[in-house]
Amino acid sequence: xxxxxxxxxxxxxxxxxxxxxxxPPHGAHDAPVHTHVGARYLERGVAETGMRNLVTxxxxxYRGFDTFLEVVVIFSALVAVVALPRGRAAxxxxxxDQPPAALLTREGPAQERISVSPVVAFVxxxxxxxxxxxxxxxxxxxxxxxxxxFQSAAIFGALFIALALVQGRERAARLVPRGARVWxxxxxxxxxALIGGVGWVLTGAxxxxxxxAAAYALREAMVVAVEIGIAVGGAVILAQLFMAxxx
Amino acid sequence: xxxxxxxxQALSVLLVLAGVVFLAGGTLGLVRLPDLYTRAHAASKCDxxxxxxxxxxxxxxxxxxxxxxxxxxxxxxxxxxxxxTAHALAxxxxxTGLPVGRARGSDDR
Numbered sequence: 001x002x003x004x005x006x007x008x009x010x011x012x013x014x015x016x017x018x019x020x021x022x023x024p025p026h027g028a029h030d031a032p033v034h035t036h037v038g039a040r041y042l043e044r045g046v047a048e049t050g051m052r053n054l055v056t057x058x059x060x061x062y063r064g065f066d067t068f069l070e071v072v073v074i075f076s077a078l079v080a081v082v083a084l085p086r087g088r089a090a091x092x093x094x095x096x097d098q099p100p101a102a103l104l105t106r107e108g109p110a111q112e113r114i115s116v117s118p119v120v121a122f123v124x125x126x127x128x129x130x131x132x133x134x135x136x137x138x139x140x141x142x143x144x145x146x147x148x149x150f151q152s153a154a155i156f157g158a159l160f161i162a163l164a165l166v167q168g169r170e171r172a173a174r175l176v177p178r179g180a181r182v183w184x185x186x187x188x189x190x191x192x193a194l195i196g197g198v199g200w201v202l203t204g205a206x207x208x209x210x211x212x213a214a215a216y217a218l219r220e221a222m223v224v225a226v227e228i229g230i231a232v233g234g235a236v237i238l239a240q241l242f243m244a245x246x247x
Numbered sequence: 248x249x250x251x252x253x254x255x256q257a258l259s260v261l262l263v264l265a266g267v268v269f270l271a272g273g274t275l276g277l278v279r280l281p282d283l284y285t286r287a288h289a290a291s292k293c294d295x296x297x298x299x300x301x302x303x304x305x306x307x308x309x310x311x312x313x314x315x316x317x318x319x320x321x322x323x324x325x326x327x328x329x330x331x332t333a334h335a336l337a338x339x340x341x342x343t344g345l346p347v348g349r350a351r352g353s354d355d356r
Binding site for chain 2: 117119120123126127130
């Protein structure tokens with residue numbers, strides 16, 4: 001059995017290594033990914049979009065529709081989770097008021113609330129500002145360097161969850177104003193639709209961006225607005241998904 | 248290539264290799280040790296040293312420049328977050344009554 005496993009590993013590794021050896025050299029200009037539409041993005045992307053990060057250029061400008069619908073998908077995920085019956089309510093409807101035994105406990109339902117570790121609390125509070133600055137930087141610099149709205153949303157969302165674990169959900173929930181929550185969580189699709197509409201007025205095509213070199217500042221403002229919408233909307237959605245889980 | 252650069256790159260390669268050894272040891276511990284506590288111990292301790300050593304090695308590879316401040320920050324992040332995570336895992340396991348010794352599902356002896 002052991003030798004069979006070893007043989008399988010060797011065969012799989014050899015196959016993968018053969019495949020890797022057959023890949024075009026890193027950065028080769030005639031690699032398949034560069035001979036299709038990618039060549040145009042690389043040649044004219046910076047001039048056409050004014051964005052030095054071509055990933056953002058492709059995501060927001062060349063394939064704006066695709067990204068728009070992706071944002072809608074993320075929003076739909078939140079809608080689906082919120083539409084599900086809450087855990088405790090669903091259980092008590094079945095006539096069983098006991099919460100299920102936690103996965104790790106052997107004692108079953110008699111599970112006291114575990115206090116927050118002071119070490120973890122200190123480290124989260126120590127790193128929190130750095131994480132927030134990193135999220136803002138990757139949002140603001142997203143169209144000129146690696147980063148962008150989605151990454152920023154993930155970092156902000158992770159920061160929210162860390163804070164909620166350390167300082168309690170109620171206190172963390174105050175970070176997202178209750179009245180604005182319903183709008184903030186839809187900010188991704190909303191900002192995309194709004195900027196797409198602006199593009200429609202300016203260029204005659206939904207999600208179009210003015211192409212003149214002189215309109216660089218306007219184009220940059222539109223892209224940053226969409227990025228902010230994706231980041232804030234995505235972060236609020238992640239926070240809401242976390243809050244929707246019974247703790 | 249001057250002798251200084253050779254020395255510098257040799258130091259860099261040695262540090263990265265040392266990091267690889269530590270990471271391999273930590274991974275071995277993660278696979279072979281019996282329960283959550285010992286596994287978290289092996290993984291966090293060796294990963295912190297291993298990743299830290301690799302980052303310091305990279306710092307030396309092309310001479311120290313201002314941009315390398317990022318590597319220093321990264322090393323700081325690894326040194327702070329790794330042990331904290333291991334502590335949180337072990338504490339959660341202990342406070343919820345996870346037994347010390349054999350973990351559930353580990354059949355090999």
